[in-house]
Amino acid sequence: MGRRKVEIKRIENKSSRQVTFCKRRNGLMEKARQLSVLCESSVATVIVSATGKLYSSSSGESMAKILKRYEMQHNDELQTLDIAEKTENHLSHEELLEIIQCKLEEAKSNNISIEALISLEEQFKTALDVTRARKTELMMDLVKSLEEKEKLLKEQNQVLADQLTKMVKKRLLGREDERVMSLENYAGNIPPETLPLLK
Amino acid sequence: MGRRKVEIKRIENKSSRQVTFCKRRNGLMEKARQLSVLCESSVATVIVSATGKLYSSSSGESMAKILKRYEMQHNDELQTLDIAEKTENHLSHEELLEIIQCKLEEAKSNNISIEALISLEEQFKTALDVTRARKTELMMDLVKSLEEKEKLLKEQNQVLADQLTKMVKKRLLGREDERVMSLENYAGNIPPETLPLLK
DNA sequence: CACGCTATATATAAGGA
């Protein structure tokens, strides 16, 4: 959709590749936004340039929420693959279906999506090698994400602990002042004490 | 780009909204692929329909890799600072609790998934290749231990947050007493942000 | 829902600032 048709293959000219990247990147994100608005859905887009630069956008729900959804499905897949792996070599097709049915109730109350289990039949046909490799990959991802979460939580803990410490300190030291300051603060419309505490 | 121009706002007609969703969803993913190929970049797209159905695609690097990149850049700042920021900007009791509850639910659903996974593993432990089973087991242990660590950290977080909240509440309640004593002086001048804190 | 078929609305390739 330009002066001439371009084939969808790597653009050799570096500078025009850069320009195209910029244009189409913006175009893609705008399209994503439109889809989200028109159809009340959520769209997350993450783009990594050739040089590793990151561009991302989300509309509808927040990026975090959308990615969390994706990860949940991801975990479903892990569980499904786990079943598949353990089943492929030892159970017949019929037995597998029976198992799936047995699992449906459990799946409903748990976090496994029905779709994931239903697709088990297809997974069954998947080569065992692929299944195993994928499962391992997913588990590694899970582990990694948990490790990141852990780091995150530790940092949060630190933040909270710091705040608490500062507040206790302030309480112990600033009781007298507070009465006076409180009045002045409100008269001058200065935001409440929480602000200085958290700096 | 159709028979007539459409405004970018929710399509009211359910059926045409559905059709548009399907068409534009495919269009978006194709655009993503093209961008990736033309400019040797990586693009990940996650779409959540109004009914919660998930669609995702990636080109260039794998989805996991792309999302990991995103998380690496954003997780720490985005989520940690999100909480810190909310806390700093006049933390309200309700908001804080909401955040913590959200985190706990996240943990719960994670735990459930993992538990399900483990139980599946037990149910299907028909003599498998010993090496593979052992490998999986070790991975699960890793995951589980990380989950436990996460849970502990979250509990710790909650305790800290509760303490912080209570302390702020006390401080403000104490201040309220003072305020009552000389309410007339600045009754109309109370910053609105403080009100939710007193609930 | 997915597909096919136009008529149009849009996106975007080139080229220059």
Add this chain to the structure above:
DNA sequence: TTCCTTATATATAGCGT
């Protein structure tokens, strides 16, 4: 990089199957 402009290539709205 971003912004324009213009000529074209594409995407897609509306309507059937």
